[in-house]
Amino acid sequence: MNLAARLSRGSNGPRPAPAPLAAPRAAAPAPLAATQADQYYEIKTQLHTRLIDLLDLTLLGALPETEMRAEIVRAVETLLREDFRGAPLNQAERRALILEMQDEVLGLGPLEPFIKDPTVNDILVNTYRRIYVERSGKLVLTNARFKDDTHLRKIIERIVSRVGRRIDESSPMVDARLLDGSRVNAVIPPLAVDGPSLSIRKFAKDPLEVDDLIGFGALTPEIARVLEGIVRGRLNIIISGGTGSGKTTLLNVLSRFIPHDERIVTIEDAAELQLKQDHVVRLETRPANIEGKGEVTQRELVKNCLRMRPDRIIVGEVRSHEALDMLQAMNTGHDGSLTTIHANSPRDALMRLETMVAMAGLSISDRSLKRYIASAVDVIIQNSRLMDGSRKLLSFQEITGMEGDTVTMQEIFAFEQTGVGQNGRVQGRFLARGIRPKFAAKLEAQGIVFEPGLFAQYAEEVRA
Numbered sequence: 001m002n003l004a005a006r007l008s009r010g011s012n013g014p015r016p017a018p019a020p021l022a023a024p025r026a027a028a029p030a031p032l033a034a035t036q037a038d039q040y041y042e043i044k045t046q047l048h049t050r051l052i053d054l055l056d057l058t059l060l061g062a063l064p065e066t067e068m069r070a071e072i073v074r075a076v077e078t079l080l081r082e083d084f085r086g087a088p089l090n091q092a093e094r095r096a097l098i099l100e101m102q103d104e105v106l107g108l109g110p111l112e113p114f115i116k117d118p119t120v121n122d123i124l125v126n127t128y129r130r131i132y133v134e135r136s137g138k139l140v141l142t143n144a145r146f147k148d149d150t151h152l153r154k155i156i157e158r159i160v161s162r163v164g165r166r167i168d169e170s171s172p173m174v175d176a177r178l179l180d181g182s183r184v185n186a187v188i189p190p191l192a193v194d195g196p197s198l199s200i201r202k203f204a205k206d207p208l209e210v211d212d213l214i215g216f217g218a219l220t221p222e223i224a225r226v227l228e229g230i231v232r233g234r235l236n237i238i239i240s241g242g243t244g245s246g247k248t249t250l251l252n253v254l255s256r257f258i259p260h261d262e263r264i265v266t267i268e269d270a271a272e273l274q275l276k277q278d279h280v281v282r283l284e285t286r287p288a289n290i291e292g293k294g295e296v297t298q299r300e301l302v303k304n305c306l307r308m309r310p311d312r313i314i315v316g317e318v319r320s321h322e323a324l325d326m327l328q329a330m331n332t333g334h335d336g337s338l339t340t341i342h343a344n345s346p347r348d349a350l351m352r353l354e355t356m357v358a359m360a361g362l363s364i365s366d367r368s369l370k371r372y373i374a375s376a377v378d379v380i381i382q383n384s385r386l387m388d389g390s391r392k393l394l395s396f397q398e399i400t401g402m403e404g405d406t407v408t409m410q411e412i413f414a415f416e417q418t419g420v421g422q423n424g425r426v427q428g429r430f431l432a433r434g435i436r437p438k439f440a441a442k443l444e445a446q447g448i449v450f451e452p453g454l455f456a457q458y459a460e461e462v463r464a
Contacts, residue, residue: 043087044097045147048104050079069102076101109155110144111200115178121202122244127195128152137389152196156186163270165287174287177270180205184270201244207274210253218246219393220430220460223413226396229450230379231257233443234336240349241383246391247340248272248316250383254338258312262336265305267298268316281308298322299360302329315339323356330376346380346397350407353377367405374399374407378439386417386426398437412437412455430460 051072076098080087089097103112114120114133122134128146132139146152160167160176167174172191176184183201210224219227230237231254239254241247255275258264264280266273271284283305288295298315299322305313306329313329315322317340330337343349353373354366362369382395396413412435417428434457440450 039088042147043084043089044100045151047076047079047084047097048101050083051075051101051105065106068106072102072105073098108159109151110146111155113144114142115182115200115202118204123198123200123202125152125196125198127197134389137385149195152198153188156188156196156198159184160186166290170290171287175270177272181272181274183272203272203274207252207276208249209256213250213253216390218391220413222432222454223393223396223430225454226412226450227254227381228257229443229448230439231255231336231338232259233439233446233448235378235439236330236335236376237338237379237381238349238353238377239338239340239381239383240343240346241340242342242344242385244391245383245385247383249391250381250393251314251316251338251340255314258336262311263309264312264314265308265310266314266316267301267305267322269298273314273316275314281305281310299325302326306334310334311336313337317341318353318356320356321360323353324360324362327353327357327372327376331372343382346382346395346409349380349382370405370407371402374402380409387420388424388426390426392428398439400438410435410437416459428461432456432458 080089080094080097100110103109108115110131111123111125114123114131117133119135120133121137122132122139124132124134124139125146126132128149128151131142131144131146133142134140146155156167159178160174162179163176165174165176167186167188169188169190172188174184174186176186178184178200180203182203185199186196188196210227213219214221214224237254239247239250252274255264255273255277258277260277260279262277262279264275264277265283266275266280267283267285269285271282273282283301285298285301286294286296298318298320302313302315302322302325306325313326313334314337315326318326319342326337326339341349341352343352350370350373354369357369357373364372377399380395380397380399381393382397383391384394385391392415393413394415395411397409397411400408400410402408411433414431414433415428416431417426419427421427432455434455436455440455443450
């Protein structure tokens with residue numbers, strides 16, 4: 001017997017009548033389209049409430065997803081036919097309502113179509129009325145919306161509870177992730193003044209490879225060859241850039257070059273790296289519980305991973321005291337470590353590292369601290385999101401040592417913007433500075449030989 005045939009969870013009593021549809025508010029008359037939309041969401045809310053009351057959700061959880069969706073379709077059709085017979089819905093709206101009910105019960109409600117859409121990179125919810133998505137680097141306002149703040153709060157709570165996080169008035173901010181690794185941030189009142197806010201940074205189910213980045217014009221084959229060499233040669237690498245500049249994507253791509261016989265330990269606030277190696281241990285921080293206890297920070301995880309016999313340590317992003325322990329790992333035999341940092345330039349990245357190490361309470365002189373950083377980090381890669389939404393590798397710099405009180409670097413590759421095309425796309429060129437890096441000799445001693453002319457000075461135009 002299917003769910004539609006026994007909606008009452010085994011009760012033989014009469015089925016309660018559905019709540020009457022809410023009458024239009026007596027305030028100033030709204031435009032026709034807005035009134036119809038409000039009425040549609042009112043019907044949807046009542047139908048959802050009725051569906052949740054009647055479905056056996058424990059039985060649904062035991063079924064495969066295809067069967068669950070089929071049962072929900074039958075149940076919704078039964079309710080529409082028997083209890084919502086007079087609802088002013090045309091056939092297209094009824095079909096849309098059935099799909100939305102599936103998403104409400106099993107997925108993320110109005111966000112579910114965008115989660116499934118491979119062309120959407122970011123989903124940004126600015127209160128329940130406005131849902132923006134990013135496509136091809138541009139933000140677009142969609143027609144989707146939540147019914148009210150309570151509806152949006154329920155979806156946020158569903159997301160964070162699945163990964164063991166919580167959000168409430170005592171903890172009104174949360175970093176979480178979807179089950180596929182997509183990054184989630186949510187803020188609710190009293191911190192969010194106008195209502196709950198939700199941001200989702202999606203990750204592709206099939207992670208990008210280096211050939212994809214070359215195809216997008218994010219870097220050149222010559223730069224890709226050097227990136228492969230420095231990862232295989234176990235240089236310590238920091239990827240720097242602003243929000244949405246592609247740092248994590250590039251970190252994922254670089255991880256592909258790590259040999260499969262090496263043990264990798266990853267440390268993240270919210271696990272989102274998509275490594276393809278077999279020997280990977282993924283560690284994730286834990287926030288404090290409702291009593292304010294039980295928090296596990298990135299710094300504690302970095303310290304612990306040193307006891308786990310890692311060949312490679314990958315920190316999703318250094319942003320605080322863990323920078324000191326990361327540098328100590330780089331300086332004590334854990335070569336080949338990778339991490340990202342928020343900064344606008346390679347020089348700013350070094351300054352941020354100095355600041356974060358100082359926050360950790362390391363009592364050494366500024367000059368000694370800079371020498372410590374210069375001896376730990378080999379390469380800084382600067383990524384940026386340009387005005388047309390494209391992401392590019394802007395600068396590839398090698399740290400060469402110290403001159404006086406200054407950490408010295410030399411730029412090996414760079415991207416130079418030359419203009420903007422009629423279609424709004426950035427035009428520019430990748431440059432090789434004609435400098436052979438010092439690490440080339442070190443890598444050649446390991447059998448990683450760069451072809452002649454790889455670092456010769458050239459300019460490769462990029463146009464769209």
